[in-house]
Amino acid sequence: MPELPETETIARDLHQMLAGARIRNATVLRADVLRTVTAAEFEHRLRSVTITRAWRRAKLVILDLDSGDAIVVQPRFTGAMLVEVTPEDISDRDRLYITLTVTLDDGRLVHYRDIRRLGTVALLDRDQLSAVLAPLGPEPLDPALTAERFSVSLRNSRQAIKKVLMDQQVLAGVGNIYANESLWMARIDPSRAAGSLSDSEAGALLIAMRDVLSASIAVRGTSFRDYVDASGGRGGFVPFLQVYGRGGLPCARCATPLVDTSAIDGRTTVFCWRCQA
Numbered sequence: 001m002p003e004l005p006e007t008e009t010i011a012r013d014l015h016q017m018l019a020g021a022r023i024r025n026a027t028v029l030r031a032d033v034l035r036t037v038t039a040a041e042f043e044h045r046l047r048s049v050t051i052t053r054a055w056r057r058a059k060l061v062i063l064d065l066d067s068g069d070a071i072v073v074q075p076r077f078t079g080a081m082l083v084e085v086t087p088e089d090i091s092d093r094d095r096l097y098i099t100l101t102v103t104l105d106d107g108r109l110v111h112y113r114d115i116r117r118l119g120t121v122a123l124l125d126r127d128q129l130s131a132v133l134a135p136l137g138p139e140p141l142d143p144a145l146t147a148e149r150f151s152v153s154l155r156n157s158r159q160a161i162k163k164v165l166m167d168q169q170v171l172a173g174v175g176n177i178y179a180n181e182s183l184w185m186a187r188i189d190p191s192r193a194a195g196s197l198s199d200s201e202a203g204a205l206l207i208a209m210r211d212v213l214s215a216s217i218a219v220r221g222t223s224f225r226d227y228v229d230a231s232g233g234r235g236g237f238v239p240f241l242q243v244y245g246r247g248g249l250p251c252a253r254c255a256t257p258l259v260d261t262s263a264i265d266g267r268t269t270v271f272c273w274r275c276q277a
Contacts, residue, residue: 004173005216014054079119147203
């Protein structure tokens with residue numbers, strides 16, 4: 001967390017709010033979240049530049065600057081990008097965990113808040129950004145990812161399909177929550193070898209993933225604990241979750257108690273042993 005729907009929501013919000021805004025200066029409060037640059041270099045390179053675009057790739061939020069640099073944020077578990085127009089926009093709790101602040105010419109503040117400071121903020125030039133993005137797999141919502149192409153990407157893998165779905169070099173942006181949900185919707189056992197899926201099963205899984213991800217984006221993602229959007233709002237997808245966080249509860253399809261295990265790659269996996277056999 002955040003995964004594709006959450007980072008997509010953040011990026012869309014930031015683009016709407018910040019595209020065309022000029023940065024006056026930046027202040028780094030906790031430099032341990034920075035990557036590739038020192039605090040002094042980050043503050044220097046952000047002085048008097050304009051944000052041209054905010055967008056997402058995989059689980060990254062990217063702010064393009066007219067200098068050719070890009071701010072690349074990986075929120076991980078507790079990171080958030082928050083825009084402050086008035087002091088009331090930021091809670092007292094969030095203010096305790098602000099790691100850096102960008103001040104815009106119009107007086108607004110853009111904060112990176114990270115409670116556990118496991119997320120990162122990098123400032124990359126064009127070549128560095130290309131190198132970071134190059135290993136990433138296709139986006140699951142990209143029409144260029146056909147069912148055939150997706151099936152081929154699974155064909156030679158002996159790893160559990162759930163683990164493969166979360167491999168960012170195979171598929172970009174899917175994490176634990178949406179892997180669980182997609183596999184339940186497609187009626188596929190999460191522990192099954194990815195290479196054992198037939199073409200039709202892989203196609204059904206791709207459709208399920210797209211449905212789940214699109215539905216979550218429509219309600220601005222899933223908030224269990226610390227994920228908030230750029231205005232501090234919470235996502236609304238929790239009531240629509242079918243398996244994640246519901247271990248031991250009845251399956252919505254067949255009422256069989258859902259299994260909750262950490263046997264696959266040490267991550268929480270919830271599934272129905274009957275529906276997904």
